[in-house]
Structures are given as C-alpha cells and as structure tokens.
Amino acid sequence: xxxxxxxxxxxxxxxxxxxxxxxxxxxxxxxxxxxxxxxxxxxxxxxxxxxxxxxxxxxxxxxxxxxxxxxxxxxxxxxxxxxxxxxxxxxxxxxxxxxxxxxxxxxxxxxxxxxxxxxxxxxxxxxxxxxxxxxxxxxxxxxxxxxxxxxxxxxxxxxxxxxxxxxxxxxxxxxxxxxxxxxxxxxxxxxxxxxxxxxxxxxxxxxxxxxxxxxxxxxxxxxxxxxxxxxxxxxxxxxxxxxxxxxxxxxxxxxxxxxxxxxxxxxxxxxxxxxxxxxxxxxxxxxxxxxxxxxxxxxxxxxxxxxxxxxxxxxxxxxxxxxxxxxxxxxxxxxxxxxxxxxxxxxxxxxxxxxxxxxxxxxxxxxxxxxxxxxxxxxxxxxxxxxxxxxxxxxxxxxxxxxxxxxxxxxxx
Ligand SMILES: [Zn+2]
Ligand SMILES: [Zn+2]
Numbered sequence: 001x002x003x004x005x006x007x008x009x010x011x012x013x014x015x016x017x018x019x020x021x022x023x024x025x026x027x028x029x030x031x032x033x034x035x036x037x038x039x040x041x042x043x044x045x046x047x048x049x050x051x052x053x054x055x056x057x058x059x060x061x062x063x064x065x066x067x068x069x070x071x072x073x074x075x076x077x078x079x080x081x082x083x084x085x086x087x088x089x090x091x092x093x094x095x096x097x098x099x100x101x102x103x104x105x106x107x108x109x110x111x112x113x114x115x116x117x118x119x120x121x122x123x124x125x126x127x128x129x130x131x132x133x134x135x136x137x138x139x140x141x142x143x144x145x146x147x148x149x150x151x152x153x154x155x156x157x158x159x160x161x162x163x164x165x166x167x168x169x170x171x172x173x174x175x176x177x178x179x180x181x182x183x184x185x186x187x188x189x190x191x192x193x194x195x196x197x198x199x200x201x202x203x204x205x206x207x208x209x210x211x212x213x214x215x216x217x218x219x220x221x222x223x224x225x226x227x228x229x230x231x232x233x234x235x236x237x238x239x240x241x242x243x244x245x246x247x248x249x250x251x252x253x254x255x256x257x258x259x260x261x262x263x264x265x266x267x268x269x270x271x272x273x274x275x276x277x278x279x280x281x282x283x284x285x286x287x288x289x290x291x292x293x294x295x296x297x298x299x300x301x302x303x304x305x306x307x308x309x310x311x312x313x314x315x316x317x318x319x320x321x322x323x324x325x326x327x328x329x330x331x332x333x334x335x336x337x338x339x340x341x342x343x344x345x346x347x348x349x350x351x352x353x354x355x356x357x358x359x360x361x362x363x364x365x366x367x368x369x370x371x372x373x374x375x376x377x378x379x380x381x382x383x384x385x386x387x388x389x390x391x392x393x394x395x396x397x398x399x400x401x402x403x404x405x406x407x408x409x410x411x412x413x
Pocket of ligand 2: 209210211212213214227228229230231232
C-alpha cells in the first residue's frame with residue numbers, strides 16, 4: 001500500500017506531495033530542503049468530506065499504520081512476511097477493524113488543529129496490535145513450531161485518524177457519510193477525546209551540514225544525508241543531525257552505483273562468537289580460516305536499504321561471509337551513492353537473523369538464539385561498488401549479486 005501525504009513547505013508554504021516514507025522535503029517552488037521530524041509516530045488525517053455547515057465538530061479515531069518485514073527462525077528454518085496494514089486503535093464498537101485500501105485512495109494530511117475537533121486516544125498497545133496484526137493478516141510465522149527468534153525489520157509506525165461526525169441519529173464516517181453507530185449506543189461510552197496537541201505536529205530541520213553549512217544531499221526517502229563539501233554523513237536522530245562514520249570500498253571505472261551497508265561489529269557471547277574466525281567455525285562455513293581471522297572482530301554486513309526479504313537476507317549473508325575480501329577506507333562523497341533507507345537501529349534487528357542465515361548446520365546456531373545478546377562495539381556505514389551485468393548488479397570483490405529492479409521496488413517497502 002502506497003500512501004501519499006500533502007505537506008506544506010515550511011519556508012514558502014507551497015503544498016508538496018510526499019510518499020509515506022519520504023523524510024526529506026525538497027520544495028519544487030523555493031528549492032529549500034527540510035528534514036521531517038516527529039516526536040513519536042507521525043500522525044495523519046484522512047480528510048473529511050467538506051460537508052455542510054451543520055457538520056459541526058469532528059471526532060477523530062486512531063488507526064495504527066504498520067509496515068514491516070517480520071522474520072522468524074524456527075526448527076523449520078527462516079520464514080518471512082511483509083506486513084502492510086492499518087488496525088483500529090480504539091475499542092469503539094461499530095468501526096471497521098482496518099481502513100482497508102482507503103488511505104491509498106486519497107492524500108493524507110498531517111494532523112492540524114481544527115476548531116473544537118477532538119481526538120480519541122490510541123488505547124490499544126502497538127505491540128499487541130503488531131502481534132495480532134501478524135495473525136490477523138494470515139500469518140503466525142513459525143509460532144508453535146519451536147520458534148527460536150522473531151524480529152521485525154524496517155518498521156514504519158504511524159497513526160492515521162478517521163474523522164467521525166454526528167447526524168441526528170448516528171455517528172457517521174465523515175469521509176463517506178456512511179452511518180456507523182446509532183447515537184443511543186454511545187450513551188454509555190465516554191467519547192470525549194482530547195483536543196489537538198501541538199506536540200503531534202511534524203517539525204522541520206533545515207538540511208544544512210552542521211559542520212560546514214553546505215546544503216546536504218539525499219533523495220526524498222533517505223535517512224542519512226551526505227555533504228559533498230566536507231565529505232560527512234548525517235543521520236537524523238532524536239537530537240537533530242548526528243554525524244555517522246562512513247567508509248567506501250573503492251570501485252573501478254565500470255562501477256554503476258554504490259550500495260550502502262551497515263557494518264555492525266558485535267560479539268555474541270552466548271554463541272562464543274567474537275572474531276570472524278569464531279563465526280566461520282561456529283556456522284560451519286566451508287572455508288579454511290585465514291591466519292588472522294581470530295584477530296579480526298566479527299562484523300555483520302546488513303543492507304542499509306529496503307529490498308525484498310529474500311534478497312535482503314541473501315545479500316546480508318553473502319557480504320557477512322565474504323567480509324574478509326573487503327577493505328573499505330575513508331573517501332569522498334560521489335553522486336553514485338544509493339540512498340540509505342534502512343536506519344541503523346533497524347539493521348541491528350537483522351543481525352541475529354543474518355547469523356541464523358549464515359549457519360550451514362542450523363542445529364549448532366538456531367537453538368542458541370533465544371538467549372543470545374549482541375554486544376555492539378562499532379557501527380559504520382560502508383558504500384560498496386556494484387557493477388551492472390545485464391539484469392543484475394554484482395559486487396566485484398565478493399561476487400554478491402542483486403537484481404537491479406528490486407532496488408526500486410524496495411523503496412515502496
Ligand atoms: Zn518552498
Ligand atoms: Zn559539510
């Protein structure tokens with residue numbers, strides 16, 4: 001489901017339509033770039049039909065918007081599922097349990113104050129909805145068949161409010177005007193809601209390099225912005241722009257583009273894996289350990305961009321196993337850098353899944369996953385060169401390959 005949101009440029013006020021995953025607003029009118037931020041989940045409204053003057057105040061009911069890829073490791077191996085849904089977040093009877101495809105049919109608006117409008121609180125825990133959500137969309141993963149580990153990677157959480165109004169007999173859906181609940185059924189319910197809270201509003205952060213003041217670059221959906229003036233990279237965190245360590249594996253003249261990976265250096269004490277040599281041995285990889293592999297700290301190479309789960313796991317496994325062939329170094333920002341669309345904290349969720357995927361004999365790794373904790377020592381964003389070979393992009397140092405078309409598809413995940 002692809003959602004569109006109509007934002008206003010904070011500089012000139014012009015309306016700009018963004019995709020749901022877009023975080024960088026580049027205004028086509030005044031050219032100013034701003035990063036979108038929110039305290040907690042982003043909140044959007046389904047626009048009410050501009051009804052007659054008798055419409056009165058609106059009551060907004062929250063739906064949790066959830067988009068994620070869930071991976072599950074069990075006796076049966078590794079399964080995955082893309083979750084893309086909305087779930088009613090308030091126990092008001094008579095309302096549809098999901099919004100279905102409706103949010104797709106119209107532009108969402110960021111939450112804004114309307115006179116007298118009230119908002120029902122989200123009163124179902126997101127975690128519970130997530131659990132039920134995976135079941136409700138027909139997937140309980142490997143649950144029940146001794147599931148060892150489950151992780152959601154690349155979560156998008158937001159709230160979408162459905163506007164409700166009253167006519168003389170019913171609470172009605174203010175988008176379609178359909179009657180939903182007879183008013184007499186509401187008497188016993190407390191539906192006062194809360195007024196608009198300014199903290200819910202999207203705020204904007206100018207996309208300027210905190211180090212040199214130059215304009216930062218990035219596509220609309222990127223989560224790490226780069227400065228080609230001082231060769232720095234910036235991640236948007238809770239406290240504004242935070243500098244991110246990054247490196248690049250130099251590519252030859254035939255390089256088509258550079259794909260970003262999070263290199264997460266971490267030990268897993270429960271499995272006695274702290275060096276690359278430990279990892280090769282523990283996972284029964286058919287490789288003769290190199291002489292220095294015991295001294296080389298183990299890193300997990302997780303794609304820093306969204307792709308289909310099968311491709312994601314295949315790339316993570318190929319690069320993690322072949323990391324000894326890579327020698328990334330400090331470099332310059334170049335135009336061929338592909339957007340980072342998966343945050344580092346999401347990539348961290350994929351480390352144990354990657355470890356599971358690298359185990360040639362699952363029995364020696366998978367049953368130990370429930371108690372396994374990561375001790376993360378470092379994280380670096382690394383851009384790796386890929387060369388176009390027909391329909392495939394191939395990483396020349398490791399032979400890792402990705403179908404070229406999945407990159408565009410992945411942006412919609
Ligand atoms: Zn503007
Ligand atoms: Zn700079």
